[in-house]
Amino acid sequence: MRTLCTKSLKGKQAGFITALLVIAAVIYAGLAAQAAVSYAPTHLDHSKNPKGCIGCHMRGQSPGSKFSYERCFKCHGSVKKGVKGEARTDIESLFNKNSKHPVLSTTIYHSANEELPERNPNVPRHVTCVDCHSPHLSTPDKPWGGTGYSPGRIRVDNAAEEYELCYKCHSDSANLPAGEEDLIDSFNPSNPSYHPIEMAGRNKNVPSLINRLMLDQRITCDDCHGNSDPYGPKGPHGSDYAPLLVAQYRTDDGPEGAQVYALCYKCHSRQSILNDESFQRHKFHIVYQNTSCYTCHASHGSRENPSLISFNRTVVTNGSDGGPRYAPLQPGRPYCYLSCHGANHSYSGINGKKWPW
Numbered sequence: 001m002r003t004l005c006t007k008s009l010k011g012k013q014a015g016f017i018t019a020l021l022v023i024a025a026v027i028y029a030g031l032a033a034q035a036a037v038s039y040a041p042t043h044l045d046h047s048k049n050p051k052g053c054i055g056c057h058m059r060g061q062s063p064g065s066k067f068s069y070e071r072c073f074k075c076h077g078s079v080k081k082g083v084k085g086e087a088r089t090d091i092e093s094l095f096n097k098n099s100k101h102p103v104l105s106t107t108i109y110h111s112a113n114e115e116l117p118e119r120n121p122n123v124p125r126h127v128t129c130v131d132c133h134s135p136h137l138s139t140p141d142k143p144w145g146g147t148g149y150s151p152g153r154i155r156v157d158n159a160a161e162e163y164e165l166c167y168k169c170h171s172d173s174a175n176l177p178a179g180e181e182d183l184i185d186s187f188n189p190s191n192p193s194y195h196p197i198e199m200a201g202r203n204k205n206v207p208s209l210i211n212r213l214m215l216d217q218r219i220t221c222d223d224c225h226g227n228s229d230p231y232g233p234k235g236p237h238g239s240d241y242a243p244l245l246v247a248q249y250r251t252d253d254g255p256e257g258a259q260v261y262a263l264c265y266k267c268h269s270r271q272s273i274l275n276d277e278s279f280q281r282h283k284f285h286i287v288y289q290n291t292s293c294y295t296c297h298a299s300h301g302s303r304e305n306p307s308l309i310s311f312n313r314t315v316v317t318n319g320s321d322g323g324p325r326y327a328p329l330q331p332g333r334p335y336c337y338l339s340c341h342g343a344n345h346s347y348s349g350i351n352g353k354k355w356p357w
């Protein structure tokens, strides 16, 4: 093993390898106490990966060579490939799903010394396993890891929060596809409203929350983005529902149903929403007018309005009093200045008819 590892290494890498070999030696010799073994990084833990280093660094795949996800699929694959220490988690099959991170098609653009976010708009966009995982360090408690990008737009060597990992490609990347949000802007805690990713929420009156404790807690990207199969491997690899959602969310208008808006109803009680406990015209719009939540609400954050109000401009346009604009003058009974399928919302009511229409 030592010859294999040192063969293609020099300087810094050789130092690194020595350090790893020391860790590995401690574990493999069985000198470590039982407790230390269970806290060891999974892939360096002999009881989980008996093959050790060569489980990943086989001939022709020595450290420093181009990264290939096939290395991971040897154990995390859909078919057993005869490697001792095969993992229980099949990640490969997740990439057959309808919505996925484009790992299989873009890994070729990954380079070991890249710096993300990308600053050159001409470099092809990519994502691969080691952009989100540090295989030498990961444990069941902290499966993800790697470099990140902080909300203050500073590159960090070790992402402490999951969102910092995601921000390195989903904030101000120079090659971000047109129309995609800069998520550091969307989740900024100084916005009038935001889903609580970086900080607990701003609004303390959210009657629909199923778990009241959540008012003071934060949620993660994983709570909404990940495997749609709750029994399958966790993580934002692949899902039946676009864009990589853990449950269905219909963004165009159509009949309401528990399944159609399952994503929101995971945390917000369907009964509370349809009983108009907050907005007194929720049921009217959602059930009788077939209006999607997405027509009125942003999923991440709203830079203009409270209550995550951000109108879907492909459905909502300006009305006779301008807009589209939202004016929360009275809780539950806001004024809206807009037009939606010919329904003109103005100061004088909906198509001139006063509340309650």
Ligand code: HEC
Residues within 6 Å of the ligand: 005, 013, 014, 016, 017, 020, 021, 024, 043, 044, 049, 052, 053, 054, 055, 056, 057, 063, 064, 066, 067, 111, 112, 130, 135, 136
């Ligand atoms: C689960 C798979 C896996 C195991 C097990 C593993 N490595 Fe690695 N190692 C990788 C990957 C993947 C890279 C390349 C990271 C990249 O391309 O960004 C890497 C890179 C390296 C590097 C280059 C420096 C670096 O961090 O990029 C060294 C040195 C190294 N590994 C040594 C070891 C040694 C020694 C062991 C055993 C104690 C070991 N590895 C076990 C997956 C593994």
Ligand code: HEC
Residues within 6 Å of the ligand: 041, 042, 043, 048, 049, 051, 055, 056, 071, 072, 073, 074, 075, 076, 083, 084, 085, 086, 087, 088, 089, 129, 130, 133, 135, 137, 138, 139, 140, 141, 142, 143, 144
């Ligand atoms: C030699 C077999 C082997 C290879 C190769 C391998 N893994 Fe694993 N991995 C395991 C085992 C065993 C587990 C324990 C959980 C399980 O059985 O799925 C695991 C768990 C994980 C976990 C869960 C967190 C943790 O550390 O417990 C992640 C993430 C992971 N592997 C990523 C990777 C990535 C990325 C690669 C490729 C660079 C890779 N693995 C290659 C065997 C392997």
Ligand code: HEC
Residues within 6 Å of the ligand: 099, 100, 101, 102, 116, 125, 126, 127, 128, 131, 132, 162, 163, 165, 166, 167, 168, 169, 170, 177, 180, 221, 222, 225, 236, 242, 243, 244
């Ligand atoms: C190394 C770059 C990279 C990282 C890190 C990254 N992504 Fe992505 N992500 C991409 C690329 C590339 C796409 C394909 C669409 C695009 O270019 O934006 C994508 C697409 C997505 C999509 C939309 C899928 C679709 O169907 O359009 C979601 C949701 C997503 N990522 C969530 C996340 C989350 C959550 C994290 C953090 C856990 C994360 N991403 C980390 C590069 C990355």
Ligand code: HEC
Residues within 6 Å of the ligand: 163, 166, 167, 170, 179, 180, 181, 183, 187, 195, 197, 219, 220, 221, 222, 223, 224, 225, 242, 243, 245, 249, 251, 263, 298, 299, 300
């Ligand atoms: C409360 C649920 C929720 C949370 C939390 C959440 N998202 Fe999303 N995300 C959605 C929904 C729903 C959509 C699709 C509708 C939309 O674009 O608003 C989406 C869309 C996306 C897209 C595609 C956007 C585009 O412009 O095409 C990306 C990328 C993404 N999310 C990444 C993330 C990342 C990264 C995080 C954490 C920092 C995160 N999301 C947190 C629900 C969520």
Ligand code: HEC
Residues within 6 Å of the ligand: 069, 072, 073, 076, 089, 091, 101, 103, 127, 128, 129, 130, 131, 132, 133, 143, 144, 162, 222, 232, 233, 234, 235, 236, 237
């Ligand atoms: C965009 C980021 C991203 C990419 C790319 C990615 N992962 Fe993950 N993965 C995650 C996150 C985040 C989790 C943890 C999810 C959780 O615990 O809720 C995870 C979890 C895992 C797990 C543990 C699953 C479980 O249920 O215990 C394994 C194994 C894994 N990833 C392997 C891989 C492999 C192999 C690849 C490449 C083929 C890969 N991942 C690509 C973000 C990513």
Ligand code: HEC
Residues within 6 Å of the ligand: 192, 193, 194, 195, 196, 200, 201, 202, 203, 204, 206, 209, 214, 215, 217, 219, 223, 224, 249, 263, 264, 265, 266, 267, 268, 293, 297, 298, 299, 306, 307, 308, 309
């Ligand atoms: C993982 C749980 C979770 C999911 C899924 C979720 N939310 Fe939330 N949502 C929360 C929490 C927690 C708050 C409370 C934030 C606060 O206190 O401001 C919240 C608050 C809100 C608010 C009020 C924000 C404010 O500032 O007044 C709206 C509107 C909202 N969510 C809509 C949605 C919609 C639409 C969906 C589906 C796309 C959704 N949520 C999915 C957890 C979730």
Ligand code: HEC
Residues within 6 Å of the ligand: 205, 206, 207, 208, 209, 261, 264, 265, 268, 272, 273, 277, 278, 279, 280, 282, 285, 286, 291, 292, 293, 294, 295, 296, 297, 307, 309, 328, 330, 331, 332, 333, 334
């Ligand atoms: C016609 C526009 C519209 C539609 C469609 C709509 N909402 Fe709302 N929603 C509002 C307004 C306005 C408020 C703020 C009411 C207030 O507090 O004054 C609100 C408030 C909320 C809140 C925060 C208060 C609470 O009840 O906990 C949540 C959560 C929420 N909506 C979820 C949803 C979900 C889920 C859907 C789709 C099933 C949806 N909304 C559809 C306009 C809409």
